Amino acid sequence: RKEVEQDPGPFNVPEGATVAFNCTYSNSASQSFFWYRQDCRKEPKLLMSVYSSGNEDGRFTAQLNRASQYISLLIRDSKLSDSATYLCVVNEGTGGFKTIFGAGTRLFVKA
Amino acid sequence: NAGVTQTPKFRVLKTGQSMTLLCAQDMNHEYMYWYRQDPGMGLRLIHYSVGEGTTAKGEVPDGYNVSRLKKQNFLLGLESAAPSQTSVYFCASRIFDGSNQPQHFGDGTRLSIL
Numbered sequence: 001r002k003e004v005e006q007d008p009g010p011f012n013v014p015e016g017a018t019v020a021f022n023c024t025y026s027n028s029a030s031q032s033f034f035w036y037r038q039d040c041r042k043e044p045k046l047l048m049s050v051y052s053s054g055n056e057d058g059r060f061t062a063q064l065n066r067a068s069q070y071i072s073l074l075i076r077d078s079k080l081s082d083s084a085t086y087l088c089v090v091n092e093g094t095g096g097f098k099t100i101f102g103a104g105t106r107l108f109v110k111a
Numbered sequence: 112n113a114g115v116t117q118t119p120k121f122r123v124l125k126t127g128q129s130m131t132l133l134c135a136q137d138m139n140h141e142y143m144y145w146y147r148q149d150p151g152m153g154l155r156l157i158h159y160s161v162g163e164g165t166t167a168k169g170e171v172p173d174g175y176n177v178s179r180l181k182k183q184n185f186l187l188g189l190e191s192a193a194p195s196q197t198s199v200y201f202c203a204s205r206i207f208d209g210s211n212q213p214q215h216f217g218d219g220t221r222l223s224i225l
Contacts, residue, residue: 032211043201043216044154087153089213097142097161099205099214103153 001026003100006088010106017078021105023071023088033064035073036087038104044087047073078109113137117202117217124192124224132187132220134202141207143185144214145169145177147198154201160185161207192224 006023013019025033033050048055050062050071061074071088088102115136124130134143141162146154146169156169158177166177174196176188185204189196199221203214 032213034213036213041199041219041221043218045216046213049213091211091213097159097205099144101154 002103003027004088004090004102006086006102007105008103010108012108012110013078015078015080015109015111017109018074018076019078019107020075021073021086021088021107023073023102025069025071025088025090025100027090027092027100028066028069030069030090030092032091033071034089034091035060035062035071036089036101038085038087040084044101047086075107078107080109080111083107083109115202115204115215115217117200117220119220120218121221122223124189124222126192126194126224128192129188129190130192131189132200132202132222134185134187134204134217136183136185136202136204136215138204138206138215139182140204140215141182142205142214143179144203144205145175145185145187146201146203147171147196148201149198157187157200194224196222197224198222 035047036044037047038044050064054063059076063072085104087104090100092098144159145157160166160179163182202217205214
């Protein structure tokens, strides 16, 4: 089992659609969680951190379920500019160096 | 505040040549990482450092060496470049404060080995 698993994708959606990405992690001791966005041939950029209480940033909502070891990202009212690969990322352990990146889910938003 | 800066941005090498990629961060981060990313693939950790003067192997260290003589710099060396090392190389850094902080990435070095 991979340490961080994401939907394989790709997701093809029309503009204005709502799309949800799912991610599971295997290490129950994992401490912190993030969603990154990576555009083609560019560096990964932090989209948002994920908190146990859930958090929202504009059209983006992230949720964490520690009991199920599950993380989600919801994008509402998709824009063409949302087309990218979305990476689920987990920091393991307290004070540890280890960060695990999921393989990513590619999103295509079409007009 | 430049964040994480990688030099060079692009490089073409011949098989057997050597080179060093430089990563510099101005955020006083303890942790630094080198990744490679091949087309259509995820990030793979080459080497990492948890502080000045320390380095350790990641999942794909063969053919690479690293050094961290200063806290702000993390160097990745290819002693004898091979075509299989053609890739995009990303450097990242992270502050040490428990584990609640994300990694910050440089904008990459695109390396082609002929």
